[in-house]
Amino acid sequence: MTLSRQIFDTVIVGGGGSGLRAALQLAEAGHNVAVFSKVFPTRSHTVAAQGGIGASLGNMQEDHWLWHMYDTIKGSDYLGDQDAIEYMCRKAAEVVYELEHFGMPFDRNPDGTIYQRPFGGHSQNFGERPVQRACAAADRTGHAMLHTLYQRNVRARCQFFVEWMALDLIRDYEGAVVGIVALEMETGDVMVFQSKATILATGGAGRIYQSSTNAFINTGDGLGMAARAGIPLEDMEFWQFHPTGVAGAGVLITEGVRGEGGILLNANGERFMERYAPNMKDLASRDVVSRAMDQEIKEGRGAGPEHDHVLLKLDHLGAEVINKRLPGIREIALKFAHVDPVREPIPVVPTCHYQMGGIPTNYYGQVVVPRGANPSEPVPGLYAIGECACVSVHGANRLGTNSLLDLLVFGKSAGDHVSEWLKTHPRHRDLPRNAAERSLERLARLDNSTSGERVTEVAADMRRTVQQHAGVFRTGTLLTEGVEKIREVGQRARSTAIGDKSRVFNTARIEALELENLAIVAEATLVSAQAREESRGAHAREDFKERDDKNWLKHSLWYLDGSRLDYKPVNLQPLTVESFEPKIRVY
Amino acid sequence: MKFSIYRYNPEKDEKPYMQDYDVELQPTDRMLLDAILRIKAVDDSLGLRKSCREGVCGSDGMNINGKNGLACITPLKDLKEPVVLRPLPGLPVIRDLIVDMSQFFKQYNSIKPYLINDNPPPQKERLQSPEEREELNGLYECILCACCSTSCPSFWWNPDKFVGPAALLQAYRFIADTRDDATSERLDNLEDPYRLFRCHTIMNCADVCPKGLNPTEAIGKIKEQMVRRMV
Numbered sequence: 001m002t003l004s005r006q007i008f009d010t011v012i013v014g015g016g017g018s019g020l021r022a023a024l025q026l027a028e029a030g031h032n033v034a035v036f037s038k039v040f041p042t043r044s045h046t047v048a049a050q051g052g053i054g055a056s057l058g059n060m061q062e063d064h065w066l067w068h069m070y071d072t073i074k075g076s077d078y079l080g081d082q083d084a085i086e087y088m089c090r091k092a093a094e095v096v097y098e099l100e101h102f103g104m105p106f107d108r109n110p111d112g113t114i115y116q117r118p119f120g121g122h123s124q125n126f127g128e129r130p131v132q133r134a135c136a137a138a139d140r141t142g143h144a145m146l147h148t149l150y151q152r153n154v155r156a157r158c159q160f161f162v163e164w165m166a167l168d169l170i171r172d173y174e175g176a177v178v179g180i181v182a183l184e185m186e187t188g189d190v191m192v193f194q195s196k197a198t199i200l201a202t203g204g205a206g207r208i209y210q211s212s213t214n215a216f217i218n219t220g221d222g223l224g225m226a227a228r229a230g231i232p233l234e235d236m237e238f239w240q241f242h243p244t245g246v247a248g249a250g251v252l253i254t255e256g257v258r259g260e261g262g263i264l265l266n267a268n269g270e271r272f273m274e275r276y277a278p279n280m281k282d283l284a285s286r287d288v289v290s291r292a293m294d295q296e297i298k299e300g301r302g303a304g305p306e307h308d309h310v311l312l313k314l315d316h317l318g319a320e321v322i323n324k325r326l327p328g329i330r331e332i333a334l335k336f337a338h339v340d341p342v343r344e345p346i347p348v349v350p351t352c353h354y355q356m357g358g359i360p361t362n363y364y365g366q367v368v369v370p371r372g373a374n375p376s377e378p379v380p381g382l383y384a385i386g387e388c389a390c391v392s393v394h395g396a397n398r399l400g401t402n403s404l405l406d407l408l409v410f411g412k413s414a415g416d417h418v419s420e421w422l423k424t425h426p427r428h429r430d431l432p433r434n435a436a437e438r439s440l441e442r443l444a445r446l447d448n449s450t451s452g453e454r455v456t457e458v459a460a461d462m463r464r465t466v467q468q469h470a471g472v473f474r475t476g477t478l479l480t481e482g483v484e485k486i487r488e489v490g491q492r493a494r495s496t497a498i499g500d501k502s503r504v505f506n507t508a509r510i511e512a513l514e515l516e517n518l519a520i521v522a523e524a525t526l527v528s529a530q531a532r533e534e535s536r537g538a539h540a541r542e543d544f545k546e547r548d549d550k551n552w553l554k555h556s557l558w559y560l561d562g563s564r565l566d567y568k569p570v571n572l573q574p575l576t577v578e579s580f581e582p583k584i585r586v587y
Numbered sequence: 588m589k590f591s592i593y594r595y596n597p598e599k600d601e602k603p604y605m606q607d608y609d610v611e612l613q614p615t616d617r618m619l620l621d622a623i624l625r626i627k628a629v630d631d632s633l634g635l636r637k638s639c640r641e642g643v644c645g646s647d648g649m650n651i652n653g654k655n656g657l658a659c660i661t662p663l664k665d666l667k668e669p670v671v672l673r674p675l676p677g678l679p680v681i682r683d684l685i686v687d688m689s690q691f692f693k694q695y696n697s698i699k700p701y702l703i704n705d706n707p708p709p710q711k712e713r714l715q716s717p718e719e720r721e722e723l724n725g726l727y728e729c730i731l732c733a734c735c736s737t738s739c740p741s742f743w744w745n746p747d748k749f750v751g752p753a754a755l756l757q758a759y760r761f762i763a764d765t766r767d768d769a770t771s772e773r774l775d776n777l778e779d780p781y782r783l784f785r786c787h788t789i790m791n792c793a794d795v796c797p798k799g800l801n802p803t804e805a806i807g808k809i810k811e812q813m814v815r816r817m818v
Binding site: 047102110113114 | 761
């Protein structure tokens with residue numbers, strides 16, 4: 001079957017923060033770029049980010065990128081690659097100022113500069129005291145940033161393919177990526193898009209968990225595409241549980257609440273974080289706070305009739321601060337928790353929030369894989385940025401505000417690198433024969449499915465399995481059982497049946513395809529977690545409570561083929577400064 | 588809970604029809620979107636857009652018992668049965684609750700929805716006082732869900748000529764921004780019997796906005812600026 005084909009210099013899959021930042025860099029440099037998105041770009045999940053963008057502007061107190069770098073490395077529990085972390089923290093001020101110049105409506109200080117608030121794990125002078133580093137637009141920073149980037153792309157006349165779902169990468173016989181296969185949702189048409197460079201910017205897959213702050217669209221499509229194309233997924237055992245998801249609903253309550261002075265209380269009204277992190281208290285990093293909350297609940301000090309959550313108190317900030325700095329939070333609390341935070345605390349629980357792992361890249365955004373003696377050889381023509389990528393700047397635990405920063409810095413650096421790449425690679429490589437075969441087979445299976453399980457049932461089982469077996473605290477037994485269960489779920493995900501066979505905007509088919517991607521990410525998560533016999537950052541093993549730098553200061557690489565694991569070293573060598581040697585992590 | 592939902596699949600249906608559903612809810616189902624997803628679990632052919640499920644992405648705008656709103660932040664307990672769900676009015680229907688929003692975004696693009704300032708930017712941020720920044724409150728929060736524009740009779744009659752409340756709110760967002768240098772160009776762009784002046788202050792837009800914004804007020808401020816520059 002011959003599909004119609006379109007040709008671009010660069011194809012970007014994903015229209016969230018990182019995809020839009022990269023698109024802008026390329027469009028403004030005059031390249032012919034196409035952005036594919038499952039949803040209209042301003043509906044991407046970046047829109048839900050609340051608290052701020054980390055950058056050591058020093059608008060509030062003295063600050064330095066080196067302190068930001070130290071905090072990020074410590075936050076990562078030393079699993080982050082120090083070259084990439086230095087690159088990100090040094091570039092932070094530049095990309096924030098650029099965003100301001102694009103029109104971002106940042107909050108302001110009386111002197112007219114950008115307002116910055118404190119955030120978890122960010123400190124002055126290598127851990128001495130909290131610092132105000134999060135550049136904020138009220139508690140809608142992600143919304144303001146995503147709209148600003150989209151608007152700037154409208155100005156640059158960037159070309160969008162809205163409500164197209166990318167299905168697979170196309171690799172040629174030498175392994176170079178030469179384009180994608182994509183499905184137009186409105187018509188059901190499948191098309192091949194040939195490109196010199198392809199950038200994956202598809203976001204995370206937080207929907208593998210039952211309790212998640214993530215949007216429905218966060219289904220790890222780029223990870224599925226990469227894994228099916230033989231590319232490994234890095235550090236997939238590391239998932240961030242955000243301390244403050246609304247109990248029961250999962251909706252995010254920004255860490256900015258604690259940045260502005262909010263505190264966590266247990267059922268006895270005790271500010272328990274003083275016991276767990278005497279210095280940073282409620283502003284310790286997220287893995288530390290989430291574990292402390294879980295511990296309080298486990299030991300019977302949870303609040304509510306079921307003793308199953310803790311309380312986030314902010315009424316003492318006063319109505320004025322809440323309405324000015326945290327208006328969106330008040331709206332969410334009223335709608336989803338039925339409490340008015342001006343008077344009452346918000347019931348919260350640790351909730352899956354962010355995927356630290358992803359497609360392995362270097363700090364230019366190039367996807368890198370082990371080849372021979374080189375653990376990080378670039379895959380020609382392929383880039384990954386944002387939450388779907390693992391650079392790795394977040395290591396085993398991401399600091400709040402570093403995700404939006406990551407989108408800006410690596411969106412831009414990938415855009416710049418692609419511009420250079422296009423100069424030395426002026427021609428399109430040939431498409432392999434039957435480039436779309438695998439995608440078409442998957443679609444044909446769904447179109448011809450007559451009996452099989454419903455997508456919603458298998459998806460529910462997947463989310464339950466991941467939640468139970470790879471939660472805040474993990475054990476070898478739980479993980480081993482989880483691996484077995486999730487493999488079975490993976491089989492079932494590949495043999496679902498859909499009732500709707502029509503072509504026009506068939507959302508049943510989209511959800512079946514998304515489930516296949518989610519199941520791949522879920523398996524990668526459990527297999528990588530089961531193998532890692534230590535506790536580091538967000539991966540907390542009750543049977544291996546300590547960090548083990550001797551055996552485990554290394555990145556996991558999971559391959560779909562045979563569900564095989566490999567490892568590669570952590571880069572402890574920054575670009576220009578001295579290395580931060582692993583130390584015991586205390587907040 | 589009982590629902591009556593607009594159905595239309597252009598491949599099968601000659602014309603749209605209303606389909607009744609009676610669905611058993613769970614105690615955790617609080618919002619309309621939760622109930623729709625229960626229905627979709629039984630009938631996977633029901634088409635709708637959805638994403639953030641917390642009222643910030645603007646995907647699931649629809650007409651709920653006669654009034655436009657977002658399914659994900661509409662509490663079920665406030666709804667009269669049977670709950671009648673229709674696609675946003677006035678835009679072509681692609682399928683079921685999914686409308687073609689091209690016209691809406693075309694109008695959005697027509698107001699040049701980006702900051703215009705041709706002076707070379709400073710090394711650091713452009714300065715703006717907290718009071719100047721406050722002028723953007725109630726404007727920049729728009730999520731482009733189209734609930735307002737598709738509740739506006741003027742937009743129904745002239746979707747190609749009247750810019751509509753959502754895009755006019757954004758037009759004013761840039762006029763109000765002290766960093767933007769293109770106010771007179773922006774006003775020129777709207778000075779036309781249709782583009783701005785088809786707003787007859789019916790105020791449906793402010794009434795339905797799920798974010799509590801007031802496009803009518805912003806439109807009034809644009810008109811004020813136009814008058815001011817004429818005298």
